[in-house]
Amino acid sequence: KKMDHIEKSAIAYPELAERYGDLGTKFDKKLWHQLTGALSAFVHDESNRRGDNFVTLYTEFIQKVEGKLNQLELAKLMGPIVQSFADAESKYKFIDDLLEKKARLGEEATLLITLLRCHVKLATPPPAGTAPEARAATLLELKKDMEAKKVEVDALSGVADTMIHATFYDLASEYYKEAGPPEEYYKHALMLLSYSSMESLRPEKAMKLATDMSLAALSGDGVYNFGEVLATPITNALEGTPNAWL
Numbered sequence: 001k002k003m004d005h006i007e008k009s010a011i012a013y014p015e016l017a018e019r020y021g022d023l024g025t026k027f028d029k030k031l032w033h034q035l036t037g038a039l040s041a042f043v044h045d046e047s048n049r050r051g052d053n054f055v056t057l058y059t060e061f062i063q064k065v066e067g068k069l070n071q072l073e074l075a076k077l078m079g080p081i082v083q084s085f086a087d088a089e090s091k092y093k094f095i096d097d098l099l100e101k102k103a104r105l106g107e108e109a110t111l112l113i114t115l116l117r118c119h120v121k122l123a124t125p126p127p128a129g130t131a132p133e134a135r136a137a138t139l140l141e142l143k144k145d146m147e148a149k150k151v152e153v154d155a156l157s158g159v160a161d162t163m164i165h166a167t168f169y170d171l172a173s174e175y176y177k178e179a180g181p182p183e184e185y186y187k188h189a190l191m192l193l194s195y196s197s198m199e200s201l202r203p204e205k206a207m208k209l210a211t212d213m214s215l216a217a218l219s220g221d222g223v224y225n226f227g228e229v230l231a232t233p234i235t236n237a238l239e240g241t242p243n244a245w246l
Contacts, residue, residue, distance in 0.1 A: 003027065005060035013050055027065065035065075036073045043080040046202075054084045067104065075109035076163055079116055088124040095120065108164060111152050115167045118145055122174055139179050146172055166195040177212060183220030186229075189213050193232045206237040214238070214246035 006024040010017040019042055026035040039062065043054055058081050066074050078098065085091045095117045102110040122142055126135045146168075153168045169192035176185035189209060198206065213234065217223050229235065238244050 005056065009053065009057070013053065016048060016050070019048060023061070027061075032065075032068045033070070036069050039077055040073065043077050046080075049080075049084070052084055054081045057081075071105045071109040072112065072161065072163075075105065075112040078113060079119075082116060082120065088120060091120045092117070107152075108156070108161075111149065111156075112164050112167060115149060115164070115171055118142060118149070119167075119171055119174075122171065122178070139175070142175060143179070146175060162195040166192060166200075169195060173209075181220065182216040183223050186213060186216040186220050186223055189216070190228055190232075193234055198233050198236075203237070206234060207241060207243075210234045210237040211243050211246060214243075218246075 003024055006020050006027070010020040010024075013020070023035065023038055023042065026038055039057075042048055043057070048054075058077075062069075062074075062077065078095075082091050082094060085094060095113060098105070098113050099110065099117075105113070121138065126138070149168065153165060156164060169188050172188040173185055173192050176182075176188055189212065192209075201209065213229050217226050217229055235246075238246055
């Protein structure tokens with residue numbers, strides 16, 4: 001029974017019983033739109049994470065009703081769930097199993113989940129003792145994947161939901177942060193900010209972004225106008241921190 005998981009979880013994590021109970025109520029009433037919103041709020045709140053409870057929420061509950069949910073909204077739930085897996089292999093398997101459902105997911109949800117896969121690839125450090133050339137080859141492969149996906153992202157212009165654009169530019173800025181040059185990082189980070197609200201950025205993410213963008217603006221070739229970064233609220237994240245000097 002789909003509700004078994006909710007009831008067991010409410011008992012296992014009494015401090016989250018109310019949150020789980022809310023998910024169960026919305027499921028019982030077949031309030032699919034509201035259930036999707038409640039699931040999103042639940043998995044995007046890090047304080048709700050308990051071991052692998054996000055994974056079991058998916059396998060024991062969401063997976064059994066996912067056909068009734070808006071597929072793009074469903075895809076948005078996957079980022080925090082993927083982060084619950086301990087190793088890259090498990091993350092890839094989870095994502096690849098999802099991508100087998102692309103006919104049902106549709107174009108936008110499939111694109112978002114594919115970008116998530118690229119994020120995992122970029123964030124996975126090479127095994128100890130790996131030659132630098134191997135990481136360079138991985139980055140080159142990623143760049144080709146990003147360029148191919150950029151065409152699909154650009155084709156979405158006019159779509160009100162900015163999540164796919166924000167995910168792409170987050171990926172691209174993280175890529176250029178590692179691969180360089182700084183001015184490319186700066187350019188893509190500015191694009192990320194244009195598709196993201198400050199409220200959607202976790203405080204530590206905003207702090208990191210503000211620091212890296214300031215350093216890239218100062219060190220990047222051809223970046224002569226700091227007005228763009230100063231015009232965004234991102235630099236407020238540096239106030240009262242050791243990096244306020246930036």
